[in-house]
Structure formats: structure tokens, C-alpha cells
Amino acid sequence: MFSKASATLLLMLLGVSALLLAGAEGGKDRHKDPRVFDAKPSDAEHEDDDDDETESGGDDHHDDDKHGEEGDDDDHHDSKYDHESFLGREESHKFDEMSPEESKEKLTALIGKIDTNNDTKVSPEEMQAWLAAVAKGERTRAAESRFHNLKATVNAKDLDSPLTLEEYKQAIHHEIIGDEPTDKSAQETYNTQMVRDQARWLKADADGDKLLNKTEFADFLHPEEAPSMKDIVIQETMMNTDKNKDGKIDLNEFMKDLHPEYENDVKNKKKLPDWVEAEEKQFKEKLDINKDGSLDPNEVYKWIVPDDFDHSHRETKHLFKITDENKDNALTKDEILKKWETFVGHQATNYGNFGSHDEL
Ligand SMILES: [Ca+2]
Ligand SMILES: [Ca+2]
Ligand SMILES: [Ca+2]
Ligand SMILES: [Ca+2]
Incomplete structure (x- = not known):
């Protein structure tokens, strides 16, 4: 995974070291765009083709991009993703080992916990709060295991x-x-990462005792998850991407790491790959909010940590779309149990059949 270390110093600063951290922590290998922390480069999907260098520590995070834009992908939805979002990874494995009956029984018990106001229905707010709590637990668990x-x-x-x-x-x-x-090159990688990490360390050290406890360490690992780390997210992204150091990221700078030939290709009016055009469009139409042709620090932050960064909102919509049969925007126990396999796994799914289970 150090092949990229021969890239520029700045690229390494965020690129390789971000890969390293993510990889060592068992992060998702989606880093075609080395600027992005644990987030997506944009909503535009493009193939992960070369990123197996981040060996998984057994905790491959989900890719938010799987969900694509809202509501357009239910046919392709990954049930493992649903199960892990709903239960957390470890718990989801436990369900995989259960019989359907046991699975449904445990699911029923869970519904009681999710329904926090005890009105016998799960509202979207309750579902979202549940999913967010599960995700937070997963992050904490991963950070703790990295810490140890x-x-x-x-x-x-x-x-x-x-x-x-x-x-x-x-x-x-x-x-x-x-x-x-x-x-x-390994030595250089280490040096540049330490430059970055020391700045990040200072920011993550909330109580200023120069040590990182587990909570502080979680912010250190995932600054994109912690509002208090906003400045460092912007700073690291700028360091890597704002090549001419004018405090803004223009389109050429934005595209450079994604598609190094971009500037030339545009000059020569060469046809760009579709995914590159999609990124271009993303920059112009979405990321450059004030349409002045470049991303200022606030636009950079919104790019790295978009408002819908938290996947729990999208996942809630997805689950309601499948489950809320009478469309009253609330899920009853019966509705959930009818679609129980959306929420939890069971033994049969181990054999690879995620389709209908009429035979059961
Ligand atoms: Ca309720
Ligand atoms: Ca501290
Ligand atoms: Ca610039
Ligand atoms: Ca702008």
C-alpha cells in the first residue's frame, strides 16, 4: 500500500496516510480520492478498481455510496448492509446463526427498545435515532479496538x-x-504522516492534557465525525488539494487527484470518462454553492462532510419504503415482522439466497 508514497509530499500527507489509518483501522477501501477521510468523494459513483491495498482488519465499513441517491436503488440494496446498520456488525452475526423463529423473537424484543415513546409504533425519528446509535456504537468499538x-x-x-x-x-x-x-519511502511516509497527525492530535486533545483518551482518540481517527474537528478537516483537505495555496480549491485542483490528465484533456477537448464528467458536474452544480468557480473553506467542509453524511436518515427512508405497508409513516410490529428479513439475518441467508423465502 505504499506505492503511492512516491507521489508528491502533499499527496502523501493526506493520501497515503489516510489510507494507512483507514486500512490499519480496517476502514472501507473507497479511497480513490485520497482527500476524503472516511467519506465519499461525491455522490457520483465510480468503480473502486485499485484499492485493495487497504487490507481489511476485519471491519470493512459500509460504503454509504451503496445507497446512491435517495430512493433509486432499492432493487440493488444490500441486505447485509441493512442488517449491520440495524444491528451492528457483531450483533448481526449473532442473528445470522439463529433460526428464523429465534430471529423473529429477538427482533420483536428489539422493536420494544426502538419504540422509545411506547406507542407500539416505530416512527421515522425513533428509527433514525436507533440507527444513529448503532452506528456510533460501531465507531466507538472500532476506535477502541484500534486504541488497544x-x-x-x-x-x-x-x-x-x-x-x-x-x-x-x-x-x-x-x-x-x-x-x-x-x-x-516508508520513512518519508512516516514523517509526513506525523506532521499531519501532530496537528490532528492537538485538535483532538479536548482536555489539553496532551494524551488522547479513547473518546479523544475516536475524534482523532475520524475527524469527519466530530464537529469540533472541523478546522482540521478543512486544513488537511486544503493542504492536499489546494495546489496553488490561494485558500480555495478550483476545478482543476479538485480533479487533479482523481484524474491527473484532467487539465490537459480539457485543453485538448478530449472526451472525458463518464465518471470524471460526473465529478465535474458534482463540483459545479453541488459543491460550489455560491457558483464562484472554486471551493472556499466552508464549501470544502460541506463537500467532505455533507449534510446527509450521517447515513441513518437515508437508511430510515429505505427501511420505511420497504416496510411501511399502509404508508402511515409509522411501523407497527406486524409490518416489521412481515419484512423481518430486511432487518435481521438468519441461517438460510448464509446460503446466499437473499431473495424471497416463500419456502420457509
Ligand atoms: Ca413510537
Ligand atoms: Ca486528552
Ligand atoms: Ca487553489
Ligand atoms: Ca464557491
Whole structure:
């Protein structure tokens, strides 16, 4: 995964190191666009073709893009995605092992928890709150496991005590360079990542004691999830993408990492690949909110962390579309149990049949 380390210093700063963090943490390998944290480059879908370099630590995050624009993709919806969004990864595996009867029983119990106002129906707000809480739990769990993992790498006695910057550096040094510091590009990767990470560290250290506890470390890992990290998200994106350092990202700068030939291709009036045109359109029509031809810091932030960044809203709509039979914008227990396989898995799905289960 260090092949990209030969790219420019700035590219590395966000690009490779973001890959590293995501990879080491077991993040989703969607980083065609190295600027983007754990987010999508845009709503435009394009193929992930070369990103297997982020080896999964067994926790491949879901790709929000799977859902595409609202409401256009229910036929292609991934039931594993639904199950994990609804239950969390670990819990979802447990359901996979259950019989249909047991699955439905446990689902019924869950409905009681989701229905927080106890009116026997699940409202969209209740569903969204549930999904957001599940997602937050997943992030916390992943951050904690990464935290322990770093602590173990440096043989810390107490895996739960706050992380020192020195421990962090040692652990990353070990991961990137190993015991034999012979690879120059690995050394450079490490150095540039540390420049970035020290700035990020300071910002994530909310109580200012120079250590990161687990909560602070979660913000450090995923600054895009924490409003308090807004400045650092903008700063890192600008560092990488604002090539001429004028504090704005113009279209050429925006496209450069995605499609390095972009500027030339446009000059030579060459036909651009469809996905490149889609990104172009995205920039002009959506990201450049004030239509002045470039992205200022606030537009940059909205690009990296769009208003619908939180997938729970879209997932709620999706689940209601499938489940809310009488369209009264509330889900009864009966409606949910009728579509129980949308929410939870069971043994039969292990055999790869996600379609109808009339035979059951
Ligand atoms: Ca309710
Ligand atoms: Ca702290
Ligand atoms: Ca610029
Ligand atoms: Ca603008």
C-alpha cells in the first residue's frame, strides 16, 4: 500500500496516510480520492478498481455510496448492509446463526427498545435515532479496538490508559517502517504522516492534557465525525488539494487527484470518462454553492462532510419504503415482522439466497 508514497509530499500527507489509518483501522477501501477521510468523494459513483491495498482488519465499513441517491436503488440494496446498520456488525452475526423463529423473537424484543415513546409504533425519528446509535456504537468499538491495538504494539502495561503521542508515534513507526529502517519511502511516509497527525492530535486533545483518551482518540481517527474537528478537516483537505495555496480549491485542483490528465484533456477537448464528467458536474452544480468557480473553506467542509453524511436518515427512508405497508409513516410490529428479513439475518441467508423465502 505504499506505492503511492512516491507521489508528491502533499499527496502523501493526506493520501497515503489516510489510507494507512483507514486500512490499519480496517476502514472501507473507497479511497480513490485520497482527500476524503472516511467519506465519499461525491455522490457520483465510480468503480473502486485499485484499492485493495487497504487490507481489511476485519471491519470493512459500509460504503454509504451503496445507497446512491435517495430512493433509486432499492432493487440493488444490500441486505447485509441493512442488517449491520440495524444491528451492528457483531450483533448481526449473532442473528445470522439463529433460526428464523429465534430471529423473529429477538427482533420483536428489539422493536420494544426502538419504540422509545411506547406507542407500539416505530416512527421515522425513533428509527433514525436507533440507527444513529448503532452506528456510533460501531465507531466507538472500532476506535477502541484500534486504541488497544496500538497500545499492544508498544507493549503498554495498561491497554486502557490514555495514549501518549510517544506511544502513538512508536506504534505507527513500527507499522510503517518495522524493525529495519531501510526503506526510504516508508520513512518519508512516516514523517509526513506525523506532521499531519501532530496537528490532528492537538485538535483532538479536548482536555489539553496532551494524551488522547479513547473518546479523544475516536475524534482523532475520524475527524469527519466530530464537529469540533472541523478546522482540521478543512486544513488537511486544503493542504492536499489546494495546489496553488490561494485558500480555495478550483476545478482543476479538485480533479487533479482523481484524474491527473484532467487539465490537459480539457485543453485538448478530449472526451472525458463518464465518471470524471460526473465529478465535474458534482463540483459545479453541488459543491460550489455560491457558483464562484472554486471551493472556499466552508464549501470544502460541506463537500467532505455533507449534510446527509450521517447515513441513518437515508437508511430510515429505505427501511420505511420497504416496510411501511399502509404508508402511515409509522411501523407497527406486524409490518416489521412481515419484512423481518430486511432487518435481521438468519441461517438460510448464509446460503446466499437473499431473495424471497416463500419456502420457509
Ligand atoms: Ca413510537
Ligand atoms: Ca486528552
Ligand atoms: Ca487553489
Ligand atoms: Ca464557491
